[in-house]
Amino acid sequence: MNISKSLNENVKNLKNLIDSDDVFFYNFEISSTSAVAVFLDSLSDKVLIGKQVIEPFKTLDNSFDFQSVLNAVNAPEVEEVLDVNSCAKKVCEGDAIIFVEGFNKALNVKCKKPTSRAVTEPPTSSVLKGPREGFVENLQMNTSLLRQRIKSPDLCIKKYTVGKYSSTTIEIVYISSIANNNIVKAVTEKIKKINVDGIIDSSYIIKCISDRKTTLFRQVGTTEKPDILSAKLLEGRIGIMVDGSPIALTVPFLFIEDFQSSEDYYVNAYRANLSRTLRVLAVIFAIILPSFFVAAQLFHLQIIPLNFLLTIVGSIKGIPLSPSVEMFFTLFIFEILNEASIRMPRYVGIAMSVVGALVLGETAVNAGIVSTPTIMIMALSGICIYTVPDMTETLSVLRILFLIIAGSFGGFGIVLFGCALITYLSDFDSFGVPYLSPYSPIIKNDLQDAITMSFYAEMKRRPASFKPKNVIRKKF
Amino acid sequence: MEKSITSRQLAVITTVGFTITKLHILPASLSHFSKEALWLSALINIAIDFLLLLAVLKISNDAKNENVVLYFENKFGKNFTKVLCFIYALFFMLKTFIPIYEQKNSIELTFYETQPTFLTFMPFFIVAFYIVLKGVRPYARSMEISLWIFILGIAILFLLSSFSGNYSALLPIIPSNFSFLNGSLKSLIWFGDPLLLLFFVGKVKRSENHDKKIITAYITYAVLTIIFLVVFYSIFDTIAERQYYASLKMSKYSISLSDIGRFDYLGAFLLSGINVFQVCLPLIFASILLSYCFNFKNKIIPALIVVLLEFIISILTQNDFFKSLSFIQNYAVYFFIIMTYLLPIIFLLKRRRNGI
Numbered sequence: 129m130n131i132s133k134s135l136n137e138n139v140k141n142l143k144n145l146i147d148s149d150d151v152f153f154y155n156f157e158i159s160s161t162s163a164v165a166v167f168l169d170s171l172s173d174k175v176l177i178g179k180q181v182i183e184p185f186k187t188l189d190n191s192f193d194f195q196s197v198l199n200a201v202n203a204p205e206v207e208e209v210l211d212v213n214s215c216a217k218k219v220c221e222g223d224a225i226i227f228v229e230g231f232n233k234a235l236n237v238k239c240k241k242p243t244s245r246a247v248t249e250p251p252t253s254s255v256l257k258g259p260r261e262g263f264v265e266n267l268q269m270n271t272s273l274l275r276q277r278i279k280s281p282d283l284c285i286k287k288y289t290v291g292k293y294s295s296t297t298i299e300i301v302y303i304s305s306i307a308n309n310n311i312v313k314a315v316t317e318k319i320k321k322i323n324v325d326g327i328i329d330s331s332y333i334i335k336c337i338s339d340r341k342t343t344l345f346r347q348v349g350t351t352e353k354p355d356i357l358s359a360k361l362l363e364g365r366i367g368i369m370v371d372g373s374p375i376a377l378t379v380p381f382l383f384i385e386d387f388q389s390s391e392d393y394y395v396n397a398y399r400a401n402l403s404r405t406l407r408v409l410a411v412i413f414a415i416i417l418p419s420f421f422v423a424a425q426l427f428h429l430q431i432i433p434l435n436f437l438l439t440i441v442g443s444i445k446g447i448p449l450s451p452s453v454e455m456f457f458t459l460f461i462f463e464i465l466n467e468a469s470i471r472m473p474r475y476v477g478i479a480m481s482v483v484g485a486l487v488l489g490e491t492a493v494n495a496g497i498v499s500t501p502t503i504m505i506m507a508l509s510g511i512c513i514y515t516v517p518d519m520t521e522t523l524s525v526l527r528i529l530f531l532i533i534a535g536s537f538g539g540f541g542i543v544l545f546g547c548a549l550i551t552y553l554s555d556f557d558s559f560g561v562p563y564l565s566p567y568s569p570i571i572k573n574d575l576q577d578a579i580t581m582s583f584y585a586e587m588k589r590r591p592a593s594f595k596p597k598n599v600i601r602k603k604f
Numbered sequence: 605m606e607k608s609i610t611s612r613q614l615a616v617i618t619t620v621g622f623t624i625t626k627l628h629i630l631p632a633s634l635s636h637f638s639k640e641a642l643w644l645s646a647l648i649n650i651a652i653d654f655l656l657l658l659a660v661l662k663i664s665n666d667a668k669n670e671n672v673v674l675y676f677e678n679k680f681g682k683n684f685t686k687v688l689c690f691i692y693a694l695f696f697m698l699k700t701f702i703p704i705y706e707q708k709n710s711i712e713l714t715f716y717e718t719q720p721t722f723l724t725f726m727p728f729f730i731v732a733f734y735i736v737l738k739g740v741r742p743y744a745r746s747m748e749i750s751l752w753i754f755i756l757g758i759a760i761l762f763l764l765s766s767f768s769g770n771y772s773a774l775l776p777i778i779p780s781n782f783s784f785l786n787g788s789l790k791s792l793i794w795f796g797d798p799l800l801l802l803f804f805v806g807k808v809k810r811s812e813n814h815d816k817k818i819i820t821a822y823i824t825y826a827v828l829t830i831i832f833l834v835v836f837y838s839i840f841d842t843i844a845e846r847q848y849y850a851s852l853k854m855s856k857y858s859i860s861l862s863d864i865g866r867f868d869y870l871g872a873f874l875l876s877g878i879n880v881f882q883v884c885l886p887l888i889f890a891s892i893l894l895s896y897c898f899n900f901k902n903k904i905i906p907a908l909i910v911v912l913l914e915f916i917i918s919i920l921t922q923n924d925f926f927k928s929l930s931f932i933q934n935y936a937v938y939f940f941i942i943m944t945y946l947l948p949i950i951f952l953l954k955r956r957r958n959g960i
Contacts, residue, residue, distance in 0.1 A: 427716055427724075431869050537724050539869075540711050543877040544731045547746070551735050554745035568748040569610055 129212045135162050135229040138212065142166060142225075145216040158185045159192060162229040166215070171222035173241040176203065181224060181237050194231050205238035221295060244269050250352035250374065252517060258394040259355040267297055267371035273354040274301065274369075278361065282306070288319055290333075294326030298333065301357075301367040308364060308595045311559050315366045315379055330373040337368075337379070339557070344522050347558050349378035349385055356390045364596035366559075380561040380594060383553060384578050386519045387411075397583045404579055407515050414512035415526045418455050419534035419542055421505045425451040427538035443499040452535030454498050458506040459531065461488060463524070466510075565593040609744035611811040614804060615821035617747050620754045621882040622797045622825040623832075624875060627851040628706035629929075630794045631836045635844035638787030641779040642844075643833045645787035649795040650826045652945070657798040657822055659948050661815050664805045666952075671806030673896050679954045686897050688947075692803075693893035695943045696886035697913055702793065702932070703883045704728075704918060705925050710849040711876065715869070722922065728880065729915045735884040736891050736907040740807055743881065743888055750878045757878070758828070760871030762835070764855030769838030790933045796944035798822075802951075803889045851875055887911065 131138055139153060154165040154177075163185070165177060180202035188200055198206060209215050215225045215234055222240030247269070250262030263270045271285060282305045288298045298319060302312055318337040327333060330350070338347040349365070351357050352374055357367050360378045368377040387407045392400035424431045425440070432440065449457060465484040472480060492498045513523050526549075533541040556563035566574030574591045576582040590596045626646075634642035667675040676685040708725045716724055735743060801818070811817065832850075839854055840847045847853050855868035887910050894906040921928050932940075 428869065431867075533727075537727055538716060539873055540715055540724060540876065541727060543873055544727050544880065547877050547880045548731045548734055550746045550749050551738055551742050554749065555738050555742040562745065564745065564749060567752070568745040570612055570748055 131210060131212055131215070131227070131232050131234055133230055133232045135164060135227050138227045138234070139164055139166075141212045142215055142219075145212065146219060151219065154182075156182055156185075158197065158228060159188050159190045161192075164227045165224055166219055166227070167224040167239070168219060168222055171240055172224055173239045176239045176241075177224050177237070181226065181239070194228070194233055197226070197228060197231075197235060201235065201237060203237045203239060207236050209234045209236045217295065242266055242268065247273070253351070253353055253356070253390065255389075255391045255394070258391055259353065261354055262352045263354060263369075263374040263376060265372050265374055267299065267369060270354070270369050270374075270376065271299065271301075274357060274367075277354055277358040278303070283361070286316065290319065290322050291324060291326040294328065296327040297371040298327070299367075299369045301361065301369060302365075303361050306362065306364050306590065306596050306598050307366055308597065311366055311380060311561075311594065314559050315368070319368070327370060328372070330368065330370040330375045330377050333368060333370055333377060343556075344525055345383070345553065345556070345563075346386070346518065346522065347381055347556075347563075349381040350375050350518065351378065352376070353390060359390070359393070362601075363591050364594035380558040381563075382558065382561065382565055382593065383563050384566070386516050387579060388577070392581060393584070397581060401580050404581065408579055410512035410515040411519065411523060414509050414515075414523050415530055416542065417509050417512075418459065418505055418527060419530035420539070421501070422452045422455050422531060423534040423539045423542060426535065431539075440499070440501050443501055446496050447499055449497070451502075452531070454502050455506065455531060455535075458492075458498050458502050459528070461492075462506055462510055561593050566591070608809040609741055609804070609807055610809050611814040611817050613744040613748050614801065614808055614814075615817040616751050617744065617885070618797075618801070618818055618821035619824045619828070620747055620751055620878060621800075621885065622822070623758075623828045624754070624878050624882050625703055625706075625797070626794060626829045627832060627875065628710055628879075629702075629848050630791060631833055631850040632845050632848045633794075633933075634787050634791050634833065635837060635840070635847075636787075637790050638784040639779070640774045640776075640837060641784035642787065642837055643774070643830050644779070645784045645791060646829060646833055647826075648785070648788040649792055650829065653795050653798050654822065654826075656796065656945060656948060657801070657818070659952050660798050660802045660805075661818060663802060663948065663952055664808070664810075665815075667805045669806060672803050673893075675805060676951070679951065689893040690897045692943070693890040693897065693910075695939075696890040696893070697910060697917075698936075699793075699940075700883060700886045700890075700914060701917055701921075702929065703879070704914060705921070705928075706849070707876065707879055707883060708918065708922075709925065710852055714849055714852045714872070722919075729911055729918075731880060732884050732887060732914070733907055733911040735881065736887045736911060737903055739892070739903070740804070740888060743885065746881055747878075750881055753874045754878050757871040757874035760868060761851060761855060761875070762831075764868050764871075765839060765857075766835050768855075768857040769835055770841065771834070771838045773838050773841040774834060789937065792937055793932055793940050796940065799944045799948065800885055800889070802948060803892075887914065 129141060132141075143151075143153075150169045152165075152167055152169045152172075154167075156163055156165065165182060167174075167177060184200040184202050185197070188196060194208070198208065209218065209225065210233055215236070218236050219225055224237045224239050226235035226237065228235075244264050244266035247261050247264055249260040253262075254260075261273060263273065275283070280303065282303050284300075284302055284304045286300045288300070289295050290298050300312070300315060300319060315337070319333075322333070322336045324332065324336065334348045334350075335341070340347065349360065351360070357376045357378065361367055365378045365380065368379070370377075387404055389403070392403060429437065444451075444454075447454060465480070465488075469477065469480055469484075489503055493500055493503060509527065513520055513527070516523075530542060530545060533545045537544070553564055554562075554568055562569055565571055566578050571592050573589050574593050576587050577591070581587075588602055589599050590601045592599070630646075631642065634645050638645040663675070670678065673685060673689065676688055680688065707728070711725055712722075735746075808814070836847070836850050836854060837844050839857065852869075852872045855871075891903070891906040891910045894900070894909060895903065898906075900906050
């Protein structure tokens with residue numbers, strides 16, 4: 129619908145399109161010609177509209193034209209709009225629209241009031257050493273945090289608006305002289321194809337751009353920290369930032385990334401290697417240990433050392449449940465405690481720990497419902513699962529699956545399920561990059577920063593998995 | 605366009621896949637026929653296989669970017685190629701019978717001493733179906749991951765067993781009679797693995813030193829196998845011929861096991877996992893060849909046929925494995941020799957129809 133020369137008609141049309149009480153229609157005059165500024169009371173910066181838009185109009189004389197109105201505005205982002213639908217859209221995004229009697233165009237002034245919490249350390253990735261800044265819900269702020277770290281003209285930021293109702297701004301960020309064009313193109317195409325009602329958080333984007341919609345495994349990297357995003361861009365990855373979400377996304381994503389922490393790059397390489405090895409072992413323990421313990425008790429007693437076997441025999445005496453049911457029961461209690469502790473108010477937390485650890489754990493053992501080794505194994509598995517926080521969702525499901533299989537088919541069942549998992553993951557690509565890279569296919573250069581990492585001075589080349597345009601990372 | 609695997613992946617398959625199938629019944633069978641000269645029998649077969657490997661490498665150089673089916677078509681025409689592919693599909697299914705049974709028995713007899721067991725082995729066929737369905741590329745990548753597991757498993761096995769042997773049991777190095785030649789013939793069915801590499805032709809993104817990589821991998825496999833056989837016989841000596849599933853029994857005399865339990869079973873579990881992949885390789889090729897022969901539109905039907913047939917064979921012969929093995933060693937071995945050694949030579953010698 130085109131903008132007409134009649135101010136009243138334009139206002140009426142706009143009111144028909146946005147039937148909302150927080151839309152503010154401010155009537156004023158420019159040299160005795162009627163004008164209306166339309167903006168959202170809740171989103172727009174009224175002071176800015178007053179001082180930088182309406183006040184300068186007072187300087188115009190009677191013979192003003194539209195260009196002089198445009199020039200008079202003191203705001204950096206001003207453009208003309210020709211149809212009412214666009215006006216409505218802009219108003220909803222927090223801009224101000226100025227209609228002037230006698231002109232069949234309107235003025236769009238960007239004046240969204242930044243509403244954002246302070247930049248703080250993200251709770252999901254706190255570090256002992258290294259930067260503590262985290263992304264916030266404001267996209268502009270997040271972009272500035274990124275720009276502060278990469279002050280290069282090669283840092284490309286492409287904006288898209290996604291979501292039929294939410295009109296969420298999404299930024300695809302990459303370093304043009306490093307990132308592979310094919311990957312950039314693939315990501316851009318996927319973002320453009322998104323056709324949903326709304327993007328409330330970046331996790332919606334993950335679901336939309338993932339190749340496998342029903343998989344248990346992560347296909348897109350996430351980070352709340354600008355330093356991590358910058359490092360990943362410098363390796364040749366593509367970042368995606370979403371307005372309203374403090375979590376940035378990175379693609380392509382490799383399985384090995386979950387085991388890497390930003391702190392690994394800020395501490396000594398020896399310590400980093402130790403930490404990464406521990407994380408890998410912890411993940412294996414977290415998913416295999418309960419199932420292996422059940423399989424050993426049910427099918428392969430010969431695996432358990434004699435002294436430990438005698439301890440187990442002593443502790444399971446009188447316990448009515450079979451080993452697998454006993455482990456399931458303990459896991460069930462553990463998952464309930466976990467679920468409750470995440471959502472409960474903080475002040476109940478201490479009481480919950482006491483109830484969980486002492487009352488349930490100790491009483492269950494004393495009552496002869498579960499054995500001490502089972503509680504110990506489950507506790508160890510429970511702790512191990514949190515050594516790689518981003519994998520918690522995947523690991524907790526895998527642990528249950530392994531447990532069912534071990535209880536039914538024993539150790540060989542675990543082996544078979546492991547084989548099926550390896551095959552499944554081997555068939556997985558993330559934006560054309562093998563998911564299990566650099567171990568499958570083996571990429572020699574990328575093994576420098578995998579489960580083990582080389583010294584910083586030795587990592588002279590960018591990861592070859594992403595086929596970057598510029599391979600050399602440093603020369604010394 | 606077919607998805608490709610790398611030269612390195614093929615090299616890993618050569619080392620890991622070829623070695624893993626030699627760790628079960630082969631050592632006991634070789635000991636039965638060749639006694640202390642078991643390693644010599646194995647060496648003869650490995651040498652013969654090396655010639656086969658060279659032939660396969662020559663064929664893959666000739667074929668350039670053609671896959672094996674196109675290569676056959678260019679030499680023999682479409683109709684004969686269909687017959688050839690069907691026979692090879694059947695051959696691969698029959699060839700898999702032994703490794704599946706080795707796997708099944710080793711699992712049942714060792715891991716599940718007190719349980720009713722065919723049920724515990726049945727999930728193997730489900731996983732095999734999944735692996736066959738996924739095809740060559742995921743298989744090759746899985747084998748690359750398996751390389752690390754293989755190194756860990758074989759290290760546990762060798763560390764726990766190699767110090768318990770009496771190596772003088774292998775003397776004299778050169779035996780006075782030639783029974784080891786009979787041992788070679790009878791154990792031939794466990795060899796002939798380079799034939800599998802023929803069916804990778806056209807699927808490999810060849811690196812500059814492709815042939816060198818494969819030959820190095822083959823030599824590594826040969827060395828590992830010979831060392832394994834030597835350690836095996838040094839431990840069991842005269843009772844070696846009754847020690848089926850060698851990899852599961854070799855380390856049980858290690859004194860450390862009394863403190864840490866049957867830790868060696870962890871190694872055995874790891875190796876049994878790799879065996880699952882290796883058993884599936886001929887089945888993958890059988891499925892691909894069947895698909896070509898009968899123009900199946902999707903991959904599910906040939907994969908299902910192949911795995912179901914293996915399942916039925918396993919059920920039918922579950923109590924007669926050693927009778928079946930004896931039949932294969934005495935009679936079917938000649939069919940094996942034709943399919944594995946003779947036909948590739950014919951492929952190599954036969955000129956292309958268009959004279960290229």
